Amino acid sequence: xxxxxxxxxxxxxxxxxxxxxxxxxxxxxxxxxxxxxxxxxxxxxxxxxxxxxxxxxxxxxxxxxxxxxxxxxxxxxxxxxxxxxxxxxxxxxxxxxxxxxxxxxxxxxxxxxxxxxxxxxxxxxxxxxxxxxxxxxxxxxxxxxxxxxxxxxxxxxxxxxxxxxxxxxxxxxxxxxxxxxxxxxxxxxxxxxxxxxxxxxxxxxxxxxxxxxxxxxxxxxxxxxxxxxxxxxxxxxxxxxxxxxxxxxxxxxxxxxxxxxxxxxxxxxxxxxxxxxxxxxxxxxxxxxxxxxxxxxxxxxxxxxxxxxxxxxxxxxxxxxxxxxxxxxxxxxxxxxxxxxxxxxxxxxxxxxxxxxxxxxxxxxxxxxxxxxxxxxxxxxxxxxxxxxxxxxxxxxxxxxxxxxxxxxxxxxxxxxxxxxxxxxxxxxxxxxxxxxxxxxxxxxxxx
Numbered sequence: 001x002x003x004x005x006x007x008x009x010x011x012x013x014x015x016x017x018x019x020x021x022x023x024x025x026x027x028x029x030x031x032x033x034x035x036x037x038x039x040x041x042x043x044x045x046x047x048x049x050x051x052x053x054x055x056x057x058x059x060x061x062x063x064x065x066x067x068x069x070x071x072x073x074x075x076x077x078x079x080x081x082x083x084x085x086x087x088x089x090x091x092x093x094x095x096x097x098x099x100x101x102x103x104x105x106x107x108x109x110x111x112x113x114x115x116x117x118x119x120x121x122x123x124x125x126x127x128x129x130x131x132x133x134x135x136x137x138x139x140x141x142x143x144x145x146x147x148x149x150x151x152x153x154x155x156x157x158x159x160x161x162x163x164x165x166x167x168x169x170x171x172x173x174x175x176x177x178x179x180x181x182x183x184x185x186x187x188x189x190x191x192x193x194x195x196x197x198x199x200x201x202x203x204x205x206x207x208x209x210x211x212x213x214x215x216x217x218x219x220x221x222x223x224x225x226x227x228x229x230x231x232x233x234x235x236x237x238x239x240x241x242x243x244x245x246x247x248x249x250x251x252x253x254x255x256x257x258x259x260x261x262x263x264x265x266x267x268x269x270x271x272x273x274x275x276x277x278x279x280x281x282x283x284x285x286x287x288x289x290x291x292x293x294x295x296x297x298x299x300x301x302x303x304x305x306x307x308x309x310x311x312x313x314x315x316x317x318x319x320x321x322x323x324x325x326x327x328x329x330x331x332x333x334x335x336x337x338x339x340x341x342x343x344x345x346x347x348x349x350x351x352x353x354x355x356x357x358x359x360x361x362x363x364x365x366x367x368x369x370x371x372x373x374x375x376x377x378x379x380x381x382x383x384x385x386x387x388x389x390x391x392x393x394x395x396x397x398x399x400x401x402x403x404x405x406x407x408x409x410x411x412x413x414x415x416x417x418x419x420x421x422x423x424x425x426x427x428x429x430x431x432x433x434x435x436x437x438x439x440x441x442x443x444x445x446x447x448x
Contacts, residue, residue: 001026002165004068005157008050011077013159017054017084019095020077021158021292024050024068025333030118031148034125036141042118051333054080055095059087062336095160095292096314096324102164102288102295107281110196113151113169121147124202125173131206132177132190138217139210143187145175149197156293163293169195170284172428173205179213186400188213189234189368193284193428212367215390219400221447222391228363228418229406229443230356230392236346236435237427238372242410243274244341244431246381247301247309248327249316258381258411259307266305268414272438273347274302276311278326283343285432291330291337299325302414313339346435349420356439358395359419364445365390365397366406381410384446404447408440416441 005022012020026048033040050073051064061083065076125147132142149171156163174191190209192200231239251257259267268274278296280286289295292314300308312320313328316339329340357365366389375385384407391398408416421437 001153001155002157004050004073005155005163008052008073008077009157009159011073012052012054012080015077015081017056017081019055019159021053021095021160022050022156023052023291023330023333024155025152027150027152027332029148029150030121031146032118032122032125034122034129034145037126037129039122042122044118047332049333050076051330051336052076052080053336054084055093056081056084058089058091058093059084060090060093061085061087064334092315092319094314094318095158096294097160097318100162100295102162103279105166105279105281105286105288107195108286109151109167109169110194110199112196112198113149113171116197121149121197124197124200127202128173128175128205131203132175132210135207135210136179136214138179138181138214139177140180140185141178143176143178145173147171147173147197154287156289158293161293164289166288168287171195171197171200173200173202175205175209177206177209177213179210179217181217186213186216186219188216191428193426216388216400216402219388219402221403222364222401222445223448224446226442226444228360229440229445230360230363230365231438231440232365232367233421233425233435233437234427235366235369236438237425237433238369238430239410239413240274240344240346240433240435241430242372242376244276244311244344246378246410247311248339248341249310249312249320249322250339251378252310253316253319256379258379262307263310265307267307267411268302268305269417270305271349271420272302272414272417275300275345275347276325276327276341276343277345278342280343280345282426283432283434284426284428285342290326290328292328294324294326294328296326296342311339311341313337341431344431344433346424347420348422348424348436351419351421351439353421353423353437356419356421356437357392357397359439360392361395363392364401365392369406376410383408383410401447404445407444407446413440413443416443
């Protein structure tokens with residue numbers, strides 16, 4: 001793949017590009033859904049293609065295709081160069097300016113990703129479902145149990161930076177268990193993630209979903225008030241994902257972020273520390289280079305309560321007079337790169353789960369939110385989202401709660417962080433995020 005990317009680069013330069021970049025990707029994805037002890041669907045897809053950027057002065061063009069023969073590479077290069085010739089001039093357009101030796105990373109792929117057959121991963125999904133049903137007699141069914149994996153090989157050749165070649169794999173499984181009791185049904189989510197299917201714990205996934213469903217039996221609305229709120233790791237990770245998008249320099253430079261023009265300001269409590277780390281060995285967005293060949297790195301975003309940095313690719317860095325943070329991402333070879341977070345990590349604190357509950361006293365524990373993306377204003381950071389969880393009474397979890405909302409403003413919530421839990425969890429939904437539970441000193445809770 002590295003040789004093909006290098007050949008495509010040479011084709012673009014020969015066709016008239018002043019600078020060029022070739023991005024070659026081969027991705028394999030599988031998904032299995034099971035229900036009622038049977039496989040409901042199994043999908044597998046492989047795609048392989050090339051995306052090529054060409055620069056002529058301040059103009060940039062993009063071309064892509066799947067024909068990787070000599071003639072196909074020449075055709076893609078010709079399209080990219082022709083697009084550059086007719087593009088509008090952009091003073092910030094240009095190849096990455098930050099190079100260097102990409103770090104050597106090991107353990108980004110797991111052999112079980114390719115050696116496990118479709119039948120084996122289907123059996124794993126079925127084992128997840130069985131584990132939930134066997135965990136508690138109050139579990140009346142499983143809404144869905146899903147296994148999904150992906151493997152990708154990437155090669156980047158650039159006339160401006162060193163580029164690189166790497167391979168990664170990842171997988172996860174989850175289910176939604178259904179518990180019956182007191183005249184209603186409640187749901188509970190269980191999940192796990194790993195580099196390959198051999199690293200997943202199907203029994204643990206099923207039992208987690210069963211526990212979370214049964215503990216919600218008899219739930220009701222809480223009284224409306226402002227009170228302390230403990231966010232479960234999955235919920236804290238969801239808010240961290242929102243922060244990652246708000247810290248993207250593209251949104252900041254367009255004035256589409258509540259954190260625009262706040263660099264260096266005190267925006268959070270000292271207990272809340274956030275990094276973007278494209279090199280963390282446990283992260284599932286880890287790679288030696290980003291999507292345009294710039295070496296990945298660890299970037300402090302919020303430390304000591306202050307906003308330390310935005311996330312940049314080469315374009316936003318040039319536009320903002322900064323340096324790339326190695327945060328160019330792509331949805332595939334068909335799309336040119338744009339700013340995106342890699343692994344977002346909320347640093348664990350020192351508080352135990354019991355200490356967080358005691359500090360929250362008569363507050364609310366939120367273990368799930370719904371509509372987070374539609375319920376947040378991306379410009380102001382004001383949010384109001386549906387939630388479910390448990391009451392906190394006397395510093396311990398009490399009766400289950402549902403059909404309420406939590407509301408506030410993103411930056412104000414960061415300033416209201418009173419304590420951070422000591423145990424973090426990686427969450428695969430909406431990006432690669434690691435977060436511990438968070439105690440927020442006060443949020444608006446709207447229920448009965």
